Amino acid sequence: MVDSSMTETGTSAPRAGPAYAGWIGKITNSGLYSATVGLIANSTRARLILLLAVPLTWIVVLHVGPIYQMARISLLDNYPPAAEGPVYTLDNYRLFFQEPLYFLPFVRSLIFAAVVTVAALVVTYPVAYYVAKIIKPQNRTRALLLLLIPFWAGEIIRTFSVIMLLANRGAVNVLLREIGFIDRPIPLLYNYFSLGFGVIYLIALYMLLPLYSAIEKIPPQLIDAAADLGAGPFQRFRRVILPLSKDGIVSGCSLVYLTSIGVFAAPLLLGGPNSVIFPEIIASLFHGSSDKWPEGAAFSILMLVVSLSTVGLFMRVAGGRSVRLM
């Protein structure tokens, strides 16, 4: 319907479009424009190709390409491949299952991410509910902003600030010693506690925001109706609020699980020798002096497949119809 009007103006050469003032006019009136962009803009097929070609190339090369290359190298016996040509093998994957040094940290990582996810859910749910339902609407933005501020500090800065709190001469230990509760500092840093504390600190808002937007959508009349029908606070929560916020729970948990399984800086700064998790091991295969890229690639693929399929399975089982990751 639009194209008919376009061909009409197109036949009366030179182009008799509307005259534009300013820089747009300068561009559209130039011969170069009608020879290039104008031509493309007036041809449906050229427009479609222009619209398709660049983004599709980008997605295929840069979104899929790296994962493909990682998968390919994970099957090589050596990287860079020997001169006679690449030899494909499954040894790198076999190594993972045979060597507890790799296998155990992987399991530890999965458990760690699951614990962090559940902890973040439990910690942020009441907060999200409070902001979404109890605070007066005019104060809601301010209450949310207060929670968003730390989010804008980077990963490293937030991790570093956790050290201030938990170090041997950090705030917690000094406070406890001042009030005479302890004689010598409790080792709060460089173990699972500090790692969990720090990772939840990093990712809590990925849980909070989906929860908030799901809870906010629950019509208050439903909660009132349940109360009128005699449901107590706990029953209202379990029978009305919780099922209706399921979408938020599912997407929040997925997001937090995927993020916390891939945290890298926090374990380096907050973890100790006893809390080595899988990301550190993968990284060491790439950064060490020995070149173990095929092993590293295989482990990365395993981690990717397991984490994505865990989340996929979780979404399927928990069954949010309209689950979106963002």
Next chain:
Amino acid sequence: MRHYFSDAPKTALQASYWVFVIYLLLPLTLMTAMSFKDANFIAFPIGDWTLGWYAKVVQDKQFLEASGYSIFIALMTTIFATIMGVWIALLISAEGIWGRAAIFALACLPAVVPGLINAISMRIFIRVLDIPTGTGAIILGHTVHAVPFVVIMVLTRLRSMPNNLIDAARDLGADSFIAFIRITIPFLAPALVGGMIFCVLTSIDDFVRTFFLGGYQPTLPMLIFAKVQGGMSPEINAMATLVLIVTAAVGLYAEHFTRRSRT
């Protein structure tokens, strides 16, 4: 009596909110407070206060260079990611596109892949293609990571755009390029600003991709990381506090802007 009892859950929720706020703000507050400590080591209590660390930081050549480098990378990332993000979003929202869901899923892939895996796959990718590590590789890595978020923000905004706006422009004689420049881009402006600020902030904050893709020149997070590993000093606190204030100000502005344009 009954009245008090029914208020108990509300009070508990309110308490949980404030406890959470304290949990979020306390570490950063302590970090900031420590940057004013007049001593060479980090420990409580603070004792004497000074601004000396800030004076030292703003004259620190390493810090200034890393800041400039980080900002440069963030700006490049923002330009490329915004162009690509809008382009992909337009493709996905185009009429009669086959396999829309698949394209959308692949466009979002870098956002759902865990950060470390994302960085490693990109490291492998550039080695296969013989691209050296360094500035270009960092910008590429950051851009690929940022594109999905731009796509999602732009798509959300595009969905609320009335179809007849473009038709009207075309009926008035604009070709599709002009219609894009004069109608689509201004309509997308809030999403674009939001997306661009998001790109800047994620790029400046990024550690894991820069760690794998970077060369010898450190970005801000790399510099702070190296200093934290090398030993604590209130100088790091001053540095981190400066970065925190700037990024929080940018973030607050973004929040303000998108909120205002939404109403």
